[in-house]
Amino acid sequence: MKTFNYHSAKDVKEASKLSSSKSAFLAGGMTTIPSMKLGLANYKDIINIKGIKKLSGIxxxxxxxxxxxxxxxxxVANSKEIKKAIPSLSVLAEGIGDPQVRNRGTIGGSIANNDPAADYPSACIALNAVIHTNNRKINAEKFFTGMFETCLKGGEIIESIEFTIPQKSSYQKxxxxxxxYAIVGVYVAKHKSGVNVAVTGAKSCVYNDKNLSGILSKSFSADAINNTKVSSSGMNSDIHASADYRANMVKVFAKKAVEAC
Ligand SMILES: Cc1cc2nc3c(=O)[nH]c(=O)nc-3n(C[C@H](O)[C@H](O)[C@H](O)COP(=O)(O)OP(=O)(O)OC[C@H]3O[C@@H](n4cnc5c(N)ncnc54)[C@H](O)[C@@H]3O)c2cc1C
Structure with a gap:
């Protein structure tokens, strides 16, 4: 039997104070609970943050x-406001897992967990997101630091994620x-300041493909990347797809995304 202390935090300050190196925040529980059940994680304290009103909403x-x-x-999938402002973000949310996962999983839990194949991290990079925590504001490019790793410090809680509305965008996975989960997912967003091509599933951590972003910033058309080769160096290789296959998918999906914008 697995034993732990369960806490229901009334506000962010209390949740942060209760946390330690042996605790986890409980948001949707879609990663934390299965990890505990499978014996992959063991926590002394589980701190439920779902009751904190200020953490929820659009x-x-x-x-x-x-x-x-x-x-x-x-x-996020059903929000009329998001569908109008950034339709690709609703499409991304609608494509996560299954109805059970979508009805419990949260955006904060997803980006804090930073699974290499998760969808939301690519949206954060492509849409120049700013992650607001109880202590600071962090640009998405600095937030995701490695496989299942972020720059969050002990006791730090994500309060909200602020996305910049692009001129055009599309997510293809x-x-x-x-x-x-994405075997490969590519989020293309065209901003006034330039284009971001964010890739998930292909490497150990989400990244901005600076080469594709640069080319598309100069000429926003699928044909512009026809002659570019995406390197498979550092790409994941597993039973689902080889590194070379993934590299090719990045290019194919980037083209598809540009065409869908
Ligand atoms: C069967 C299945 C299929 C899935 N398919 C997909 C998919 O297709 N695409 C995809 O992107 N994801 C997928 N997921 C992941 C899912 O969408 C959840 O987003 C993810 O599991 C974590 O979110 P959560 O709210 O459940 O977090 P939890 O499990 O509650 O927490 C996860 C971690 O995040 C931390 N945390 C949570 N909230 C905060 C916060 N506000 N501040 C700081 N730290 C926090 C916790 O301490 C914990 O370490 C899938 C999950 C399952 C079980």
Whole structure:
């Protein structure tokens, strides 16, 4: 039997104070609970943050969409405001896992966990997101630091994620047929300041393909990347796809995304 202390935090300050190197925050529980059940993780304290009202909700302003960290995937998928401001973000949320996962999993839990094949990290990079925590604001490019790693410090809680509304955007992924995690996912966003091509599933951590981003910033058309080769160096190779296959998928999906914008 696995024993742990369960806490239901009334506010962010209390949740942060309760945390330690042996605790986890409970948002959707879609990673934490299975990890504990499978014996992959063991926590002394589980701190439920779902009751903290300020962590949930969607706000669209002129230039940004801000999503509270405990907002569920289903809420992002169904939000009329997001569908209008950044339709590709709703499409991404609609493609996560299955209805059970979308009805419990949260955006904050997803980016804190930083699974190499998760969808939201690519949206954060492509949409120049700013991650608001209880201590600071972090640019997405600095937030994701490695496989299942972020720059979050002990006791730091993601409060919300602020996305910049792009001129055009599209997210295209090849989902794992069982889990729907991305074997490769490519999020293309065209901003006034330039284009971002964010890739998930291909390497150990989400990244901005600076080469593709640079080419598309100069000429935003699928044909512009026809003659570019995406290197397979550092790409994942497993039973689902080889590194070379993934590298080719990055290019194919980047083209598809540009065409869908
Ligand atoms: C069967 C299955 C299929 C899935 N398919 C996909 C998929 O296709 N695409 C995809 O992207 N994801 C997928 N997921 C992941 C899922 O979407 C969840 O987003 C993810 O599991 C974590 O979110 P959560 O809210 O459940 O977090 P939890 O499990 O509650 O927490 C996960 C971690 O994040 C930390 N955390 C949570 N909230 C915060 C916060 N606000 N601040 C700081 N730290 C925090 C916790 O301490 C914990 O370490 C799948 C999961 C399952 C079980």
């Amino acid at each position: 706000k669209v302003s002129g230039k940004t969409v801000t999503i509270g960290s405990t907002t569920k995937h289903v809420e 090849y989902p794992n047929p069982a889990s729907r």
